[in-house]
Amino acid sequence: MIFKGRFRTVRQKDHAVPTPLPRPLLGPQAYLDIRAWRHRGGLAEAGPLLLVTSPRKTGSAVQRNRFRRRVRMAFLGLSDQLAGRPWIVWVRPGRTSPPLDRLAFRDIEGQLELALRRLPATDTP
Helix, strand or coil: CEECCCEEECCCCCCCCCCCCCCCCCCCCCCEEEEEEECCCCCHHHCCEEEECCCHHHCCHHHHHHHHHHHHHHHHHHHHHHCCCCEEEEEEECCCCCCHHHCCHHHHHHHHHHHHHCCCCCCCC
16 A cells, blocks of 8 residues: 555565565664565565564554554654665564553654664665
8 A cells, every 4th residue: 555655565465575584673672673675576666665563462453453553653754764765674573572552652663763774775785
């Protein structure tokens, strides 16, 4: 889905998670497990893609949906940093994450911003 022309969420057939998995952008003590890889395909001109997952063990359906909405809104606020760069950004709760109902929006936004700053430039190998 294209959201205000700024980013679009990943659909099932848009990508293939690479093997081996990319390394997390943040350390093991981070609340979020954020990984990213370059998108190689027909949708590269669409800009960054966002993939958000939250397994059932992390909370109830209401908590998981709220987490996904918060991540999407934080990504939308930070999407200017990735404008025109073909990245797929995968966000999920980390192993040390507090329960999803205690995870504040500012924590999500701060960790996502830190991770996006660690992405290499598109023209580097």
